[in-house]
Amino acid sequence: MKFVKSTRGIDRKFKEDEFYGWRADCANDYIEGCVEILTDDEEFKKFRQNPKYTPVLAHVTTEQGVEYLKDIINNQPLLLNQIDRFTSLNDKIGQPFVGDFSIGSGSPPNGMSFAADPTTIRYIKVLSDLATLYGDLSNFNIVEIGGGFGGLGTVLSVFGFKNYYNVDLREPGLIAKKYCNKAGVKNFHVLAPSELHKLDGVEIDLVISNYAFSECNFETQDVYIDKILSRAKRGYITHNTAEERIERTKSVIGDYKNFILFKRDVCHKKHPIFTWDKTKSRVSVIGVGRLGLCFALTLDSAGNFVVGCDVDQSYVDKINDKSFFSHEPGVNQLLNKSSVFKATTDLQKTVQHGDLIFVTVASYSEPDGKYDVSQVDSVVDSLVALGSQEERKHLVICTNVNPGYTDSVYERLKDYNWDVSFNPETIAQGTILRNQARPDCVYIGSDSPELAQQIELVYRNMCVNEPKIHIMDRLSAELTKVSLNCYLTCKISFANMVGDLAAKIGADPQAVLNAVGADSRINNKFFKPGFGWGGPCFPRDTRAYIRLAEENSMPSDMCAASNDANKKHLDFQVATFLESELKEYTTNSVTYKPGTVILEESQQLEFAKRLAEEGINVTINESPTVVEELKSLYGDLFNYG
Numbered sequence: 001m002k003f004v005k006s007t008r009g010i011d012r013k014f015k016e017d018e019f020y021g022w023r024a025d026c027a028n029d030y031i032e033g034c035v036e037i038l039t040d041d042e043e044f045k046k047f048r049q050n051p052k053y054t055p056v057l058a059h060v061t062t063e064q065g066v067e068y069l070k071d072i073i074n075n076q077p078l079l080l081n082q083i084d085r086f087t088s089l090n091d092k093i094g095q096p097f098v099g100d101f102s103i104g105s106g107s108p109p110n111g112m113s114f115a116a117d118p119t120t121i122r123y124i125k126v127l128s129d130l131a132t133l134y135g136d137l138s139n140f141n142i143v144e145i146g147g148g149f150g151g152l153g154t155v156l157s158v159f160g161f162k163n164y165y166n167v168d169l170r171e172p173g174l175i176a177k178k179y180c181n182k183a184g185v186k187n188f189h190v191l192a193p194s195e196l197h198k199l200d201g202v203e204i205d206l207v208i209s210n211y212a213f214s215e216c217n218f219e220t221q222d223v224y225i226d227k228i229l230s231r232a233k234r235g236y237i238t239h240n241t242a243e244e245r246i247e248r249t250k251s252v253i254g255d256y257k258n259f260i261l262f263k264r265d266v267c268h269k270k271h272p273i274f275t276w277d278k279t280k281s282r283v284s285v286i287g288v289g290r291l292g293l294c295f296a297l298t299l300d301s302a303g304n305f306v307v308g309c310d311v312d313q314s315y316v317d318k319i320n321d322k323s324f325f326s327h328e329p330g331v332n333q334l335l336n337k338s339s340v341f342k343a344t345t346d347l348q349k350t351v352q353h354g355d356l357i358f359v360t361v362a363s364y365s366e367p368d369g370k371y372d373v374s375q376v377d378s379v380v381d382s383l384v385a386l387g388s389q390e391e392r393k394h395l396v397i398c399t400n401v402n403p404g405y406t407d408s409v410y411e412r413l414k415d416y417n418w419d420v421s422f423n424p425e426t427i428a429q430g431t432i433l434r435n436q437a438r439p440d441c442v443y444i445g446s447d448s449p450e451l452a453q454q455i456e457l458v459y460r461n462m463c464v465n466e467p468k469i470h471i472m473d474r475l476s477a478e479l480t481k482v483s484l485n486c487y488l489t490c491k492i493s494f495a496n497m498v499g500d501l502a503a504k505i506g507a508d509p510q511a512v513l514n515a516v517g518a519d520s521r522i523n524n525k526f527f528k529p530g531f532g533w534g535g536p537c538f539p540r541d542t543r544a545y546i547r548l549a550e551e552n553s554m555p556s557d558m559c560a561a562s563n564d565a566n567k568k569h570l571d572f573q574v575a576t577f578l579e580s581e582l583k584e585y586t587t588n589s590v591t592y593k594p595g596t597v598i599l600e601e602s603q604q605l606e607f608a609k610r611l612a613e614e615g616i617n618v619t620i621n622e623s624p625t626v627v628e629e630l631k632s633l634y635g636d637l638f639n640y641g
Contacts, residue, residue, distance in 0.1 A: 030056045034171035038178075047149070047175065048094035048117070057148040057172075058119050062099035064267040065118030068125040069101055071266045076128035082158055083114050083124075089183050090120045090154045123155040125266065126210065126236075130156075132339065133262065133275055134234055135303070137161055140205035143228055146212020150176035150188065157185045165199065166190045167228070168212075193220070196227040207232035211271075214239040214249065221252075229253055237274045238265055246272065257355075258282050258305050260340075280304050281458050284354030286379055287399075288319065288343055290328065291425060292360030294432040295398070297334040300341040302462040308343040309350035319343040327597045327625065330433045347382050351393060356454060358396045358423070365540030369547030371402050380409055389417040394451055396421045400541070403478040403548055406445065410474070421446035422474045423455055424481035429535065430595040439467045445477025482548070485541035486559050491526050492533045493565040499529030500572045531573070531603040532566045535592035539563075539601045570603055574610050585611050586619040586641070590626070597625050599633075612637050 033052025037043045043050065048058045060068075072079055080103065091098060096117035104111035130137060138160040147153060147166035153176075156164065164187060166176050173190040180188040191198055207228050213221060214237065229235060235256065239246055253259060256276040265271040280303050285296040288308035296308040310316050318324035320343055322336050335341075344350060351357060361375040376399050383395070395418055397406050410420035422445035427435035442459050446452040452471045459467065472480070498516070499509035509529045517524035533539070542559050549556035577585065585608065588594075592602035599605055612618040620630065621641035630638060 031169070031171055034169075034175060038171060038174055044094070044175075044178065046095040048096040057151075058096060058117075060118040060122050060267075062101075062118050065099055065101065065116070065121040067266045068118075068121045069103070071125050072121075072128045073103065076131050079124055079128055079131070080112075083112075083116070085158050086120060086124055086155055087114065087116045089158065089185075090123065090151055091115075091117045093179055093182050094149070096120075119151060120155065123152045126152060126208070127155055127159075129262070129273070130206070130208075130236060133236070133303075134206065134277065137206065141165070141203055143167060143199065143204050143207045143232065145207065145209035145224055145228065146215075147176060147208075148172055150180045150183075150185070150190075152208065152210070153188055154180060154183050154185050157183075157188070161187065162205075163187045163189065163202075165202075167193065167196070167224075169193070193223065196223070199227065199231075204228065204232040206234045206236070208236045210238045211240060213237055214242075214245055218248070221248075225252060229256075233278045235259075235274070235276045236262075239272050239274060241268075241270045249274065260305065277303065277305075280461065281454075282353060282355045283307075283458065284309065284350045284357045286347070286350060286357060286359045287361030287375070289360070289362060290326075290429075291398075291427070291432065292358075293319070293326070293335075294328060294331060294427075295358065295360055295425075295436060296341060296343075297331065297338060298433060298436040299458070299462055300338045301334055304458070304461070305353075306341045307350050307353045308341065309345065309347055310343060311345060313345050316343040316345055327623075328432055329430065329595070334433065348386055351383070351386060351389070354393075356394050356396055356458065358398055360398045360425075363399045363401060365543060369540075369543035369545075371400055371405075371540070371544060373399070373401050373405060375399075376401065376405075376409070380412055383413060383418065384416060387416065392417050392419065394419045394421065394454060396423050396455060398423050398425050400424065400481065400537075400544075401478060402544065403475055403482070406474040406478060410447075419446075419448060419451050420474070421448075421451055421455060422477045424477065426481075426484070428593070429598055430593055437463055438465045439463060441468045441470060443477050443480050444469065444471045445474040445480075446471065447473055479548075482541045482545045485538050486545045486562070488526050489533050489538050489542050489566070490558055490562040492530075492538075493562040493569070495527045496529055496532055496569040497565055500569060503529075503576070531607060532569050534601040534603045534606075535598060536600045566603070570606060570610075573607055574614075577611060577616075578614060582616070584617045584619070586621070588621045590620055590622060590630070597623060597629075599626070599629060608638065609634070 029052040033050050037047040037050060037053065047053060096119065098115045099118050100113065100115055101121070102111065102113040137156065140161050141163045142156070142161050143165045144152060145167050147168055149172065150166055153164045153166055166173060166188065168176065168190070170192045173192055177190045213224060216224065237249070239249060257278040258280055259274065259276040262273045262275040265273060282305045283299050285292050285306065285308045288296055288310050292308065296306050300306045308319070319335065324335065326332055359376060359379055361379060363376065364372040366372055376397065395413065397409065397420065406420055406422040413420060424443055426439060426441065444452045444455050446455070456469050456471070459469065495513055498512060502509040502512050513528055514524065516522060517527040542563055546556040546559050587604065587608060590599070590602060590605040590608050592598050592600060592604070608618050608620065617639065619639040619641050622630070627640050
């Protein structure tokens with residue numbers, strides 16, 4: 001123990017072992033330097049050049065600053081638009097060493113040059129990481145362990161925070177208080193380790209520590225873990241490389257929700273940066289095809305930690321190296337932007353990763369209306385083969401299934417420590433990402449309110465709107481899914497029935513339907529004349545409803561009539577065209593819905609096909625992908641523009 005005394009009454013005892021590793025030999029000099037800075041105004045004016053102080057808190061080189069700058073450019077380049085604000089706040093006090101930096105060439109916006117303390121560049125790099133991980137920090141209560149003179153807090157103040165608590169030894173803390181007061185930083189507080197009780201009752205949104213935590217003795221670490229880390233919703237810890245310390249950190253805080261190795265420090269490439277976020281879910285998605293990949297990327301963009309699983313290794317490789325191409329709008333942009341999302345063929349790792357495991361594999365409609373759920377069955381078989389889970393797992397089936405199926409899955413898995421829920425998708429091809437981020441309603445089928453709440457939280461965090469959440473039992477949710485689409489097909493069929501009659505008698509179909517749909521009891525969604533309904537969802541859900549009703553000796557007349565009306569509407573359209581005596585027909589879309597590449601049960605395609613079979617010269621202007629499929633299906637039946 002050493003005793004340090006200043007002429008201004010700054011008395012304290014200092015434990016040499018409060019510092020670890022390379023800092024140990026300069027610990028006492030550091031405190032003495034802090035006292036000099038605090039007791040001499042002239043020393044404060046140039047404290048960032050004090051030889052007793054700089055080895056601890058101002059030692060970033062210009063070369064290292066360049067490396068940090070590259071990282072900022074790669075991850076959050078827009079931060080550099082505020083470089084003047086950062087430097088005007090952080091580089092004007094204490095006479096720091098200033099280096100010259102440049103970005104690109106020429107004058108802005110193509111290039112820019114500026115002078116900055118390399119340590120400030122490092123702080124901006126930390127802000128870049130925090131923005132990538134957690135987005136807007138302006139409403140956060142932030143605690144930094146070992147914040148030194150408050151430079152990071154000053155940088156973060158550019159975009160704001162609710163409160164910033166700088167926890168450090170008394171002398172550095174007093175420097176930080178003086179520094180941030182001069183910089184005009186609002187809501188900045190300094191706490192000595194003995195004052196951690198002042199955080200009681202404070203909701204800690206984020207804890208940060210750049211090396212300080214990892215370099216404390218274990219006794220001090222335990223205090224910080226108990227008083228700060230365990231309470232923090234989110235964390236960002238840059239760690240030293242002492243292996244035993246890394247392993248200890250993992251063993252003590254590694255069970256925090258979403259605790260991961262975020263990356264390694266740019267300039268000290270062996271130094272891990274550990275993060276966690278208790279507000280986000282660790283999610284797995286089994287089946288990352290057309291729908292599943294969209295769902296996984298939407299979850300990822302909302303800040304969740306997502307792993308996707310698929311059986312095709314080459315497909316998984318394309319996702320991971322970002323060479324995969326999707327026709328669905330926005331998918332490739334989100335995939336290229338994602339930094340955490342990964343795909344794998346390893347089901348066990350997928351299960352281990354997820355708090356929630358969503359199943360989004362495909363199901364197909366059989367001729368009798370039953371869903372072919374063989375892919376879901378295969379997933380369940382594989383889960384059974386993994387054996388009983390150490391921790392209770394939650395399987396969420398999103399695939400279209402026969403009502404009652406999810407209950408049967410629960411019966412198969414319950415003895416293996418699984419819960420099962422049903423959460424159907426309500427998206428449309430061509431707008432999947434938008435639908436997932438902005439759903440009108442979310443349907444959750446679960447026999448447990450707690451499990452339903454888990455799924456609801458995922459959607460509350462993921463959705464940019466505030467969808468209506470409907471929680472019910474599994475069977476009711478399954479019936480809701482098929483009933484929803486059946487109602488929409490009835491509505492579309494009614495609209496086309498009215499539209500056809502209007503056209504027949506010389507009325508304006510659109511004017512009639514606009515007027516009817518203006519009634520709030522009806523509304524205009526899915527209520528306009530068109531080709532009719534088709535695609536991968538409406539026809540099969542209608543058939544599924546009819547089958548279920550018949551199996552239970554219940555009427556399904558409206559659904560059957562809707563199906564029949566859809567066919568008669570197509571007959572009317574074909575007959576009307578043939579009566580016109582036109583010999584040519586050109587269309588820009590034969591997919592079931594413009595903007596997609598899906599031909600499944602397309603009314604537009606069936607219309608074109610029937611005209612061609614009647615001798616009409618049919619020309620189709622479509623995407624190369626669609627044209628290639630049409631040629632394989634119909635040969636030279638059509639002309640292609």
